[in-house]
Amino acid sequence: MTFASPWLLLALLLVPAALAAALWFDRRHARYAVAFTNLDVLASVLGDRRRPWRRWVPLALFLAALALAGVALARPVTRTPTASSRATIVLLVDVSGSMRADDVKPSRLGAAQLAMADFIDHVPSSVKVGLVSFSTEPDVLVVPTTDRVIMQEGIDLLEPDAGTAIGDGISVAVRVAQSSVGNVRRGRDGKIPAAIVLLSDGAQTRGVLLPLQGAQRAKAAGIPIYTIALGTPHGTLGLGPFGGYGFGTAAPPGVGGARFPVPPDPAILRAIALETGGVAYQAKSAAKVDSVYRRLGSSVVQHTKRREVSSWFAGAAAFLLVGAIFAARITGERLP
Numbered sequence: 554m555t556f557a558s559p560w561l562l563l564a565l566l567l568v569p570a571a572l573a574a575a576l577w578f579d580r581r582h583a584r585y586a587v588a589f590t591n592l593d594v595l596a597s598v599l600g601d602r603r604r605p606w607r608r609w610v611p612l613a614l615f616l617a618a619l620a621l622a623g624v625a626l627a628r629p630v631t632r633t634p635t636a637s638s639r640a641t642i643v644l645l646v647d648v649s650g651s652m653r654a655d656d657v658k659p660s661r662l663g664a665a666q667l668a669m670a671d672f673i674d675h676v677p678s679s680v681k682v683g684l685v686s687f688s689t690e691p692d693v694l695v696v697p698t699t700d701r702v703i704m705q706e707g708i709d710l711l712e713p714d715a716g717t718a719i720g721d722g723i724s725v726a727v728r729v730a731q732s733s734v735g736n737v738r739r740g741r742d743g744k745i746p747a748a749i750v751l752l753s754d755g756a757q758t759r760g761v762l763l764p765l766q767g768a769q770r771a772k773a774a775g776i777p778i779y780t781i782a783l784g785t786p787h788g789t790l791g792l793g794p795f796g797g798y799g800f801g802t803a804a805p806p807g808v809g810g811a812r813f814p815v816p817p818d819p820a821i822l823r824a825i826a827l828e829t830g831g832v833a834y835q836a837k838s839a840a841k842v843d844s845v846y847r848r849l850g851s852s853v854v855q856h857t858k859r860r861e862v863s864s865w866f867a868g869a870a871a872f873l874l875v876g877a878i879f880a881a882r883i884t885g886e887r888l889p
Contacts, residue, residue: 557628557861564623568616575612611884614877618870625866630859640746641681641697641733644669645726647753647783648686649717651815654754656788657839661754662713664839665783668846669708672750673701675850683729687722688714689759697733718760719753723767723825726751727774744775744830750849751825752842754784756818764821768828777831781845782819785837790815 556562646669652662673682683697684707695707730747737745749771757764771778789812819835826833836842 555630555632557630559627561627562623564626565620567623568620571619572612572616611877611881614873614880618873618877621866621870621873625863625870628861628863629866630861632859639734639737640677640679641683641730642676642747643683643685643697643726643730643733643749644672645722645749645751645778646684646686646711647688647717647719647722647751647755648711648714649688649755649758650713650715651717651755651784651788651790652713654784654788654790654815656785657783657837657842659839661783661788662711664842665752666708666711667839668842670705671843672846672850673704673708675847681733683733684708685722685726685729686711687718687725689716689718691718691722691725693725693729697729716759717753717755717757719751719757719764719821719825720762720767721760723749723751723764723778724762724770727767727771727776730776731774739775744777747776748831749776749778750781750846751778751822752781752783753822754782754788754817755815756821764825765828768825771829776829778825778829779831779849780822780826780833781842782817782822782833782835783842784815784817786816788815788817789813 646665648662652660652665654661657664676682678699678701681697681699682695682701682704683693684695684704686692686694694710695704698704726749730749731745734745734747739745762770768778791812817835819833823833825831834845836845
């Protein structure tokens, strides 16, 4: 919380001043002794002294009201995260052949599809979501839209293919995000209301642009990239009958069902996130993939909105002041 007029917090000095005045008047009043001839009255006074806290309730409520009023005078301001009405998220998904690996159940791509379906349910309905896949080349499957049915259809169409062109995929995702957002002023952090969520399970094997070259284009456009490295270090894939990874279950003659390692490359994905101001995640299970997408769905493409809340403190101060007056009438005590 910040204050639009912080110097007015000096008004809070009235709180200890009022407390000191109340204590001084209380001691001054106690100097004058009164002779009691009525024992019943004396007993009632002694009874009150056995419960001294009641005497201080009106004063405590009054001082609390005074403190809240002093805070309200300084015009407190809060910052709350809110989704931009023109925000866009582009899901950039690796569909290389290694996404057939089943070290993440039911498969790497299968787990990603389930998580993305959950992701679009958690993203605010006003946020546009697009889908770009990449293997040897990038492919725009769904332009950014608020229609979640179309997005789900695009997710269902994802199929593993061949190579991994991360840099080219990022470049296309940047263009898709920019065209969706349009001409919008950048925020104080130099970013536009757009983000890319990149999921990949391997190092680059195809493409024109290197991964960090694509990341530099995203940085120049003011678009952060949140990366997810999918898979385990021990993930493997069988050699199919046509000499490629995963294009069937039977191995060619003489190969004997050989399997090849297809570990993820978290280092390059971490570098991409760092270059663009995003965050890097690793997911070695379907549950983790879903957890990461859920987290991103509630946090990506948000900005902080300033809101003055002086009325909250003023209202609370008025409520406590009424309570102090009511307590004073009950206890017979005077307010400062």
